[in-house]
Amino acid sequence: MVGWVKRGSLPAPSVAVALALALVVAFVVLAGPGTAFAGSNYPKVIRISKADAGVTRPLNVGLNKSVVVELDEDVRDVLVSSPEIADAVVRNSRRVYILGVAFGQANVFLFGDGGRQIAAFDLSVEPDTGDLARAIRRVIPDSAIEVEAVNGSIILRGSAASPVDAKRATDIAAKFVGNDVEKVVNTIAVAGKEQVHLKVTIAEVQRSIIKQLGVDLRVAGQNGRVAFDVLTENPFSTNGTALSSTAGAFSYAAGGTTADATIRALQEDGVIRTLAEPTLTAISGEKADFLVGGEFPVPVGYDNGEVSIEFKPYGVSLDFTPVVLTEGNISLHVKTEVSELTNEGAITLSTTGLTIPALRVRRANTTVEMPSGSALVLAGLIKDDIRQSIAGVPGLMQVPVLGALFKSRDFQRSQTELVVFVTPYVVNPVSPKKITRPDKNFNPPSDAAGYFLNRLNRTYRIGGGETDTKYYGRFGFIYE
Numbered sequence: 001m002v003g004w005v006k007r008g009s010l011p012a013p014s015v016a017v018a019l020a021l022a023l024v025v026a027f028v029v030l031a032g033p034g035t036a037f038a039g040s041n042y043p044k045v046i047r048i049s050k051a052d053a054g055v056t057r058p059l060n061v062g063l064n065k066s067v068v069v070e071l072d073e074d075v076r077d078v079l080v081s082s083p084e085i086a087d088a089v090v091r092n093s094r095r096v097y098i099l100g101v102a103f104g105q106a107n108v109f110l111f112g113d114g115g116r117q118i119a120a121f122d123l124s125v126e127p128d129t130g131d132l133a134r135a136i137r138r139v140i141p142d143s144a145i146e147v148e149a150v151n152g153s154i155i156l157r158g159s160a161a162s163p164v165d166a167k168r169a170t171d172i173a174a175k176f177v178g179n180d181v182e183k184v185v186n187t188i189a190v191a192g193k194e195q196v197h198l199k200v201t202i203a204e205v206q207r208s209i210i211k212q213l214g215v216d217l218r219v220a221g222q223n224g225r226v227a228f229d230v231l232t233e234n235p236f237s238t239n240g241t242a243l244s245s246t247a248g249a250f251s252y253a254a255g256g257t258t259a260d261a262t263i264r265a266l267q268e269d270g271v272i273r274t275l276a277e278p279t280l281t282a283i284s285g286e287k288a289d290f291l292v293g294g295e296f297p298v299p300v301g302y303d304n305g306e307v308s309i310e311f312k313p314y315g316v317s318l319d320f321t322p323v324v325l326t327e328g329n330i331s332l333h334v335k336t337e338v339s340e341l342t343n344e345g346a347i348t349l350s351t352t353g354l355t356i357p358a359l360r361v362r363r364a365n366t367t368v369e370m371p372s373g374s375a376l377v378l379a380g381l382i383k384d385d386i387r388q389s390i391a392g393v394p395g396l397m398q399v400p401v402l403g404a405l406f407k408s409r410d411f412q413r414s415q416t417e418l419v420v421f422v423t424p425y426v427v428n429p430v431s432p433k434k435i436t437r438p439d440k441n442f443n444p445p446s447d448a449a450g451y452f453l454n455r456l457n458r459t460y461r462i463g464g465g466e467t468d469t470k471y472y473g474r475f476g477f478i479y480e
Helices: 015-031 130-139 163-176 402-406 447-452
Strands: 045-048 056-062 066-071 077-080 086-092 095-100 104-111 117-126 144-150 153-160 184-186 195-223 226-232 248-254 257-276 279-283 288-303 306-324 329-348 355-371 376-392 407-427
Touching: 056 066, 056 095, 066 117, 077 086, 086 104, 095 117, 130 144, 130 163, 153 163, 163 184, 195 306, 195 329, 195 402, 279 288, 279 306, 288 355, 329 376, 329 407, 355 376, 355 407, 402 407
Parallel strands: 045 066, 056 117, 153 184
Antiparallel strands: 066 095, 077 104, 086 095, 104 117, 144 153, 195 226, 195 257, 195 279, 195 407, 248 257, 288 306, 306 329, 329 355, 376 407
């Protein structure tokens, strides 16, 4: 093992060491002063001329690496401010080796005859990022990313073509510092972020059935001084009232006795179909929301006879945040909601007499990862409510067969199913020339065509002019 000292002479080194030093000198002569590896801020050889004497210059030294300093005059003394960070070795009177020992900063001064300062360096010992910069350029050739090391951390700056490339550069830098992502500072500017187009189809079907059957009796009579009047009114407790005033009435009279019966047998079936297809486009990582509906007033305060009002939204809403992970893969956070006003659960304020409606809400919220162009189905949002009530005269309503004359039955069933289809696409901007407005080429018909031919819009032949070809079917502004 060959030892090194800071000044003075040493015995002749071994043949291997002498050969290595000869190669370094040959490299310096051929490459010229100030030579460093391409793409690195860490020079390997520095030449100091007499004209540079007394000039302090910055110098980056890689951790556990060295820099050869070639001088035009003899070195008599070397001063290192922090030996625990850097070390300086004098091989001969005109060559000094500066070694990086630990992370940090230090000063190195070289003195010649009579204590005259030959050179001074502001030393910074950091990991040599040359290999990292070359690896990033090799893996991501379309980017312009620069690498800098500060106190053991890696700073990435420059520009990348996409967020995917910026993420790849961060992953590569993390490997360089021992898989410690906290030591990687990413300041890369993305030239063009991906945009995600989201198409959502919301389909809902509601079906309701109401059945009501009830009998109201009234029997009145008088025998001498004794009179009686029996009345049974059996309400429909589930719905609160009869569906309509439709009823059948029967009466019977014998002497002073009368009997009246009112029978209501009602049924109501209803089907509601709701379909919405909102579409949105957002930049990767940014939030976008969409609402088709309205707002309804809700009192939130009452002071000195004045009511404070806030408006709450309702309708079809869509909220999503896309993140493009890799080519074609999208991490998607989707929140969709379908709400409508209803009288079920509505309240009336006694102080103001205002009626505040309630909301019937169907909501879905999820985060998934899926490729571009694939479909996500949020199904199973099924609601099935069954309500039934029987009201009647105690005892008599339990009598078989005849008990039906002394009771009423109210039945209600409501079924709802909501399905949400979500399809994200990674899209690129489109030229305005390729976009067609929905009102393009739409012109109203002439008065004669509108009155006598019932046309809603003007029609043309390919070569211009109107056509006499008849169209059978529905027509209008947009037809699918």
